[in-house]
Amino acid sequence: MRAEVDVKAQELAVVSGLPWRGVHYFCTTRQGGGSAHTWASLNLGLHTGDDPKQVAFNRQKLRSKLPGEPVWLRQVHGSDVFDADRGVVMTARGGEFVSDLPSGELDARDACDANAGMPEATVPEADAAITLQPENVLAIMTADCLPVVLASADGTALGVAHAGWRGLAQGVLENTLAALRQRRPDVNVWRAWVGPGINQAHFEVGDEVYQAFVAHDAASALYFVSKDDGRKWLADLPSLARHKLAKAGVSHIELSGECTYARPELYFSYRRDGVTGRLATLAWLSQ
Known part of the structure; x- marks a missing residue:
């Protein structure tokens, strides 16, 4: 399904999927900000070389459309999950989640991107976040990797994940769902939205990427097209994400169908x- 750009709902050009009960979510486009040149115009990343004042302006414009300050993460292409309610980073070890940091050591809602020179301890190092608290705004930044939103069908539990090929191969989506299930073991029906990212036609990778997936799941080979006798591959990240979500037990999965590489007027790549x-x-639960 191809997502449509919605200008009216947020007074910004944003992309979203089908309406969900109890959940608000959308992905920004590059339109509507104050940055110039290669960052034009709604650049939200402070670690990109853009003028920090322009990024601050862009973030404030975004913030005015949200119910609270976003929970930003220091994304490292990993698979750890930040519990935004308890202030802890969860790491999968031996099939279980354990807290790497004591509760309260991190305050993500008061933080900016750590790559902008902020103290390391102010921003959680993770590639996914979860919350059960209404209006706790979760945030993921991307520029080809997939943003994925996960929620319970009743709209009481929410997660977001940054899913590039490394994160997908390491299990960031499965970990996000496991962290949500740990908090809400009573929920049986989950749904997901896979937002704008690079599509297969433009995502050429080496054999090490192919092997990272098929070594643990032979069915993943269906989402690669061989080039140069197997030395290079075209990887279908959205379909790999859908495959992994379905295997993990997500009942309803929607792909945005938007390619960041192919639409330079709308997306950074x-x-x-x-x-x-x-x-x-950005994603948050309703009151």
Whole structure:
């Protein structure tokens, strides 16, 4: 399904999926900000080389459309999950989640992107976040990687994940769902939205990427097209995400169908442009 750009709902050009009970979510586009040149115009990433004052302006414009300050993460292409309610980073070890940091040591809602020179301890290092608290705004930044929103069908539990190929291979989506289930073991029906990211036609990878998936799941080979006799591959990240979500037990999965590489007027793309801005996907539970 191809997502439509919605300008009216947030007074910004944003992309979203089908309406969900109890959940608000959208991905920004590059339109509507104050940045110039390769970062034009709604760049939300402070670690990109853009003027920090312009990024602050862009973030404030975004903030005015949200019920609270976003929970920003220091994303590292990993699979750890930040529990935004308890202030702890959860790491999967031996099939179980354990807290790497004591509760209260991190305050993500008061933090900016750690890559902007903020103290390391102010921003949780994780590639996913969860919450059960209404109006606790979760945020993921991307520029080709997939933003994924997960929620219970009743709209009482929410997660977001940054899913590039490394995160997907390491299980960031499965970990996010496991963290949600740990908090809400009574929930049986989950849904997901896979937002704008690079599509298969533009995502050429080496054999090490192919092997990272098929070594643990032979069925993943269906989502790669061989080039150069197997030395290179075209990887279908959205379909890999859908495959992993379905295997993990997510009942309803929607793909945005939007390619960041193919639509330079709407999206930042690291693979296309190198130096570029960042999109943000925001999600929160209703009151």
